[in-house]
Amino acid sequence: MNRFLKLAIVGLVASCGGGGNYKAPRNLENACHLAAERPAYMRAMKATERRWGIPVYVQMATIHQESKFIGDAKTPHRYALGIIPMGRQSSAYGYSQALDGTWDDYRKETGNRSARRDDIRDATDFMGWYMHNSTRILGISKQDAASQYLAYHEGRAGFANGSHRGKPSLMSVSNKVSARSELYRMQLTACR
Numbered sequence: 001m002n003r004f005l006k007l008a009i010v011g012l013v014a015s016c017g018g019g020g021n022y023k024a025p026r027n028l029e030n031a032c033h034l035a036a037e038r039p040a041y042m043r044a045m046k047a048t049e050r051r052w053g054i055p056v057y058v059q060m061a062t063i064h065q066e067s068k069f070i071g072d073a074k075t076p077h078r079y080a081l082g083i084i085p086m087g088r089q090s091s092a093y094g095y096s097q098a099l100d101g102t103w104d105d106y107r108k109e110t111g112n113r114s115a116r117r118d119d120i121r122d123a124t125d126f127m128g129w130y131m132h133n134s135t136r137i138l139g140i141s142k143q144d145a146a147s148q149y150l151a152y153h154e155g156r157a158g159f160a161n162g163s164h165r166g167k168p169s170l171m172s173v174s175n176k177v178s179a180r181s182e183l184y185r186m187q188l189t190a191c192r
Contacts, residue, residue, distance in 0.1 A: 024068050025041075030187055031188050032191030034060070034069070035188075035191070038069075038120075043121075044120045044124045045059045051125065053132060053142050055142065057188055058145045061177045061181035062127060062177060063123070066096060066097040067095050071095055071120065071123075072118050094117025096123040098123070109129070110125070112125070130152060138160060144178075145181035146181075149174045154170075
């Protein structure tokens with residue numbers, strides 16, 4: 001086998017393997033188009049809805065806000081004096097933007113030790129687990145996307161203490177999550 005053919009085969013194998021499709025779907029504004037383009041997303045979210053009771057439209061709206069459906073999303077870098085890199089803003093990673101410590105709690109509590117934040121099935125299951133526990137602990141309705149998002153963003157203790165009330169920009173974001181959740185709910189009803 002000549003050298004060129006070997007390089008071509010190695011290049012082809014390398015381009016097919018490794019990672020996954022972490023790019024955002026083309027149309028994030030339409031839940032039906034998103035589901036048609038990425039059926040694995042819909043299967044994962046429906047499995048989470050069956051297991052934890054968190055509606056698909058609440059999951060979709062939260063993932064849209066957290067990562068725009070980008071599987072390997074990370075928080076931006078911080079800089080000292082505007083130029084010296086100081087690391088990332090937090091350990092949030094993946095579709096669900098789960099923090100290291102919370103992700104570790106999820107893996108221990110569910111026994112899903114091999115779970116990965118850049119796997120849509122694991123990310124939606126994590127989100128369902130977290131929101132189900134927010135319902136259990138804080139009494140938040142599983143259909144209340146705004147309050148679920150606030151508890152998700154601030155942590156349950158922060159939500160219980162009302163830390164979100166002093167953050168007008170966060171309250172605005174939670175309202176957008178709620179509106180997107182309702183839009184996705186209506187779209188999914190129409191396209192089922």
